[in-house]
Amino acid sequence: MDQFHQQNPNITVKLISAPFQSLQQQTISQAATGTLPDVVGLDGAWVNPLYKQGALLNLSDAMKSANYDPKDLASQVGYSGSTYMIPVVNFVYPLFTNDAILAKAGISKPPTTWSEFEADAKKISQSGSAKGWVVPLSTANPNGVQNDILSWAWASGGSMLKNGQPNLTGNPDVTGAVNLVNDLIQAKAVLPGADGLQETAKVENFINGRVGMMIDSLAHITTITKGNPNLKFSVSAQPVKDGYTGKPGILTASWGIGISAKSKHAADAWKLVQFLMSQSVNSKLSTLANGFPGNSTSTPDFTGSDPHFKQAFAIYQKSTPVNEFVGLPAADQLMTDFLNEFQKVAAGQESTSTMLANVQAAWKQQF
Secondary structure (H helix, E strand, O other): OHHHHHHOOOOOOOOOOOOHHHHHHHHHHHHHHOOOOOEEEEEHHHHHHHHHOOOEOOHHHHHHHOOOOHHHEOOOEEEOOEEEEEEEEEEEOOEEEEHHHHHHOOOOOOOOEHHHHHHHHHHHHHHOOOEEEOOOOOOOOOOHHHHHHHHHHHHOOOOOEEOOEEOOOOOHHHHHHHHHHHHHHHOOOEOOOHHHOOHHHHHHHHHOOOEEEEEOOHHHHHHHHHHOOOOOEEEEOOOEOOOOOOOOEEEEEEEEEEEEOOOOOHHHHHHHHHHHOOHHHHHHHHHHHOOEEOEOOOOOOOOOOOHHHHHHHHHHHOOEEEOOOOOOOOHHHHHHHHHHHHHHHHOOOOOHHHHHHHHHHHHHHHO
């Protein structure tokens, strides 16, 4: 902000912070009372209710007014063809593999396809005390749906939506992802009790050597290296469907930014957004956040950082950032609906096709 003030002496930015756990409720409340700050920090899951309240400025219009070319923005979140949030820093979810556990199972390198992943998970589970994979599927925190099930479809260019609406039934990518996860559960190649595990269980069990592989946020590298400094592990792209040759997707969680629709300083607010998305500033911001830039031409400074960050950035540059739950109505409820039906599949009570038809019906009520 000091740098911004030097470049824009007639604009003053007041920084307002709040703990993340209370930030969503605070932001929604401010929108309802018309007291949102001019520039708003956003999580993608909050954008839909704010958009429906008419609380966010149309950033497509702001870009046009400022003659701004959005070609360098890695991604945008919007509705009806217009942008309402710009991801500033992205946190990616690659495949983590324990080098020693894979070697013990006779696996020389991380898997790159679904069939390799499935075979490796089974080999690991049969060769020692560790399980091949950890998949947290508790409805207490249902983000296992995006992180550990549907991410398999997205990695191979698949989608759970069509024209912005649920597209689960008869969708080979979604069906394949559900069957992949279920097959490994049935083969006992995942850590037991998946339906009671939450996100934090992945990192804990990976650190303690109980699992050979996990899909997880790059943000947890510091936790892993501090929790077990001697652990040798690799990060690689999430495996893709056999035969897929297109550009891979990589699951991404973002810290985004928007502007209040009621701002009396919309032009100045846009200057701040544009500043944060500029090449050099976005590089610095992503470095400070241990994330990756929202400007596709920016590069974090890896000096002194864990080498896994540089490896993951190379994967990120070759991939399309994706998380289709961003901006959807009641995203947590959609994931809970999905998990409630998936538990029946895992218990052998329901087929995948029946599950997806039931989830489709539940999702359509939210849409």
